[in-house]
Amino acid sequence: MAYGYKIGSLPLTTVQRLPSYLRVVREMRRLGREVVSSARLGELLGLEAVQVRKDFGFIGITGMPKMGYQVEELVLAIEHCLNWNQVRDAVLVGVGHLGMALLGYEGFRAHGLDICAAFDIDPSLAGLVVNGTPVWHMDQLESELRRLDARMAILTVSPDAAQDVALRLARAGIEGIWNFTGCPLDLPPDVIVQDQDIAIGLAVLSAKLSSRT
Amino acid sequence: MAYGYKIGSLPLTTVQRLPSYLRVVREMRRLGREVVSSARLGELLGLEAVQVRKDFGFIGITGMPKMGYQVEELVLAIEHCLNWNQVRDAVLVGVGHLGMALLGYEGFRAHGLDICAAFDIDPSLAGLVVNGTPVWHMDQLESELRRLDARMAILTVSPDAAQDVALRLARAGIEGIWNFTGCPLDLPPDVIVQDQDIAIGLAVLSAKLSSRT
DNA sequence: GACTGTGAATCTATTCACAGCG
DNA sequence: CGCTGTGAATAGATTCACAGTC
Numbered sequence: 001m002a003y004g005y006k007i008g009s010l011p012l013t014t015v016q017r018l019p020s021y022l023r024v025v026r027e028m029r030r031l032g033r034e035v036v037s038s039a040r041l042g043e044l045l046g047l048e049a050v051q052v053r054k055d056f057g058f059i060g061i062t063g064m065p066k067m068g069y070q071v072e073e074l075v076l077a078i079e080h081c082l083n084w085n086q087v088r089d090a091v092l093v094g095v096g097h098l099g100m101a102l103l104g105y106e107g108f109r110a111h112g113l114d115i116c117a118a119f120d121i122d123p124s125l126a127g128l129v130v131n132g133t134p135v136w137h138m139d140q141l142e143s144e145l146r147r148l149d150a151r152m153a154i155l156t157v158s159p160d161a162a163q164d165v166a167l168r169l170a171r172a173g174i175e176g177i178w179n180f181t182g183c184p185l186d187l188p189p190d191v192i193v194q195d196q197d198i199a200i201g202l203a204v205l206s207a208k209l210s211s212r213t
Numbered sequence: 214m215a216y217g218y219k220i221g222s223l224p225l226t227t228v229q230r231l232p233s234y235l236r237v238v239r240e241m242r243r244l245g246r247e248v249v250s251s252a253r254l255g256e257l258l259g260l261e262a263v264q265v266r267k268d269f270g271f272i273g274i275t276g277m278p279k280m281g282y283q284v285e286e287l288v289l290a291i292e293h294c295l296n297w298n299q300v301r302d303a304v305l306v307g308v309g310h311l312g313m314a315l316l317g318y319e320g321f322r323a324h325g326l327d328i329c330a331a332f333d334i335d336p337s338l339a340g341l342v343v344n345g346t347p348v349w350h351m352d353q354l355e356s357e358l359r360r361l362d363a364r365m366a367i368l369t370v371s372p373d374a375a376q377d378v379a380l381r382l383a384r385a386g387i388e389g390i391w392n393f394t395g396c397p398l399d400l401p402p403d404v405i406v407q408d409q410d411i412a413i414g415l416a417v418l419s420a421k422l423s424s425r426t
Numbered sequence: 427g428a429c430t431g432t433g434a435a436t437c438t439a440t441t442c443a444c445a446g447c448g
Numbered sequence: 449c450g451c452t453g454t455g456a457a458t459a460g461a462t463t464c465a466c467a468g469t470c
Contacts, residue, residue, distance in 0.1 A: 005460065007417070008424030013461065015420045019412040023395065037429065045397060050463065053430065065429045065469045082416050083423040101314030107395075111415055151422065176422045178414065182236065182320075184258060192425070194418035196411065199232040201391060202324055203295050204220065205407035207228045209364065209389045210296040211221030212405070218438065226439065250451065263441065266452065278447045279451045 010081065014055045019111075020045050021055070022078045028071045037068035084112035089150040091174075093165055094157030095120040095128075095135055098180060102154060103130040115154070117144055121161070138165075145172040152176045159183045166193075223294070227268045231291050232324075233258050234268070238287045250281035297325035302363040304387075306378055307370030308333040308341075308348055311393060315367060316343040328367070330357055334374070351378075358385040365389045372396045379406075 007015050024044055028036055038052040045052075056062075056069060061077050063069040079085040092099055092115050102108075103118060118135045120126070126137040136144055153174045157165050162181035169177060169191075176192040179185055185193050220228050237257055241249055251265040258265075269275075269282060274290050276282040292298040305312055305328050315321075316331060331348045333339070339350040349357055366387045370378050375394035382390060382404075389405040392398055398406050 007420045010420065011461075012417070015417055016413050018420075019410065019416045020397070023412075039429085048463070049429095050431095051461090054432090054462085057431070063430055065431090066427080067470080068429070081423075082419045084419065097314040097317035101310040104310035107412075111412060112419065113415065152418070175425075176418050178418055184233070192418065192421045194414050194421070196414040197232065198409065199236075199320075199324060200229050201407050201409040202326065203232045204225070204228055205365070205389050205391055205405065206295045206297065206325065207220045207223065207231075208405045208407070210294075212388075224439075252451085261441070262451095263453090264439095267440085267454090270453070276452055278453090279449085280448085281451070 010058050014058050015081070017045075017047070017055055018059075018078050018082055021052075022075065022082075022084070025071050025074045025078070029075055033071055035064075035068040036071055036074075038063070040068070079112075082112070084110075087112055087114050088152065089114055089116040089148060090152040090154055090178075091116065091145065091148065091150045092118040092133070092154040092156060093120075093138075093141070093169070094155065094161075095122075095125050095130070096156065096158070099154075099156035100130065102156065102180075103133050113152075116148055116150060119144075121157075141168060142172050145169075145174070150174070152178065154178045154180065155185075156180045223271050227271050228294070230258075230260070230268055231272075231295055234265075235288065235291045235295075235297070238284050238291070241284045242288055247284055248277075248281045249284055249287075251276070253281070292325075295325070297323075300325055300327050301365065302327055302329040302361060303365040303367055303391075304329065304358065304361065304363045305331040305346070305367040305369060306333075306351075306354070306382070307368065307374075308335075308338050308343070309369060309371070312367075312369035313343065315369065316346050326365070329361055329363060332357075334370075354381060355385050358382075358387070363387070365391065367391045367393065368398075369393045 005012055024041060038049040041052050042049040059077050059081050061069060061074060090113050092102060095118050099118065103115060108115065115133050118130065118133050119138050119141050120135060121138045123137055125135050128135040153169045155162065155166060155177050159181050162183040163185060166177055166185045166187055170187045179193050179195045182197050182199060187193060218225055237254060251262040254265045255262040272290050272294050274282060274287060303326050305315060308331050312331065316328060321328065328346050331343065331346050332351050332354050333348060334351045336350055338348050341348040366382045368375065368379060368390050372394050375396040376398060379390055379398045379400055383400050392406055392408045395410050395412060400406060
């Protein structure tokens with residue numbers, strides 16, 4: 001199985017660290033700082049300096065001996081890797097508690113994401129506008145998707161609806177599904193599924209707590 | 214750095230897979246199924262059968278050749294590893310969109326978690342009861358924590374408050390912090406911090422999407 | 427001297443190959 | 449057979465050691 005170690009030419013683990021690098025270097029840019037060393041970044045993020053340098057090497061960034069890396073260059077390179085420099089449209093399906101929370105989250109724009117439409121099976125939600133995003137009934141899913149040009153969907157429906165809805169999204173041409181349902185999805189291999197299972201984090205924390213007793 | 218490979222005697226990666234095993238075997242128990250093979254579990258979860266067997270070996274479960282593993286035994290063993298068989302109290306700090314969503318999430322009880330109190334800086338939220346959980350003002354944090362016996366805190370405050378609030382929690386005796394703020398926390402090493410950064414999942418999905426073009 | 431950059435070594439996780447058992 | 453269990457091999461990630469550069 002697996003086969004998920006490399007994303008393009010980047011190691012998965014490097015990609016997973018990019019958001020935290022980006023947060024820090026964006027903050028540094030805001031403060032007017034122009035260069036930063038791998039040691040300083042490592043200290044702020046709890047990483048070895050050499051790991052920071054390796055990661056930057058992978059994304060094609062080269063620093064200056066004695067000085068460090070240029071903050072602006074880092075921001076642009078990381079944004080480019082993640083495609084977070086341009087805003088992409090996404091739809092959200094399942095406007096329950098979690099879906100509502102994600103609709104209210106202001107941070108997505110900084111990550112290049114604009115939720116342009118939401119869908120729910122509950123007819124009483126249709127017509128609502130949540131934080132600027134219109135909510136439609138599930139019946140409108142295919143027709144709205146034809147109108148919009150969203151490549152990505154955020155899936156926050158209940159577990160028992162997950163597979164069916166995911167299949168509808170795939171058939172409607174959605175290329176990537178960010179899956180918050182906790183269920184594994186079985187879809188054609190050209191659809192990229194990213195599972196976001198909150199239970200994993202809780203499991204790790206629980207296990208650490210119970211092993212320390 | 215790092216040093217985070219083993220949790221007690223279990224590999225981190227094994228612990229990360231435990232929640233998905235648990236979900237499936239609980240469902241099988243509900244359906245009255247008594248045994249299951251590693252091959253079947255692997256198929257359902259997208260894992261190699263041998264990996265399933267290795268994981269079960271780590272948590273001390275032994276199967277029967279030709280038959281497979283006992284579903285009931287698996288449920289109990291995994292719940293035990295994660296301490297999800299008993300309910301533990303937790304507090305939630307930061308009742309914004311995300312905090313509200315987590316308070317509304319019914320699934321925590323199945324994961325052994327009961328959010329017994331929530332806190333927010335906004336005085337207009339104090340006195341509210343959200344899905345059975347009372348909300349207090351931040352001023353009450355220390356005094357309420359003295360009254361309750363929560364070992365774990367869910368941190369959903371804004372990034373700029375994260376470090377300060379985390380420190381207050383640590384000083385009040387909280388042993389584990391589930392950190393949704395996206396900021397790294399700098400705390401005494403006896404406090405266990407589990408970062409739950411939603412941006413990581415989005416980064417991986419974004420990178421996969423942009424590498425497929 | 428103070429950094430970066432990188433091959434080599436180490437450590438971890440996954441996968442293979444096959445022995446053992448009912 | 450049809451399964452589990454496990455040592456050996458492979459692949460991947462991190463860390464070490466040190467050469468190179470301003």
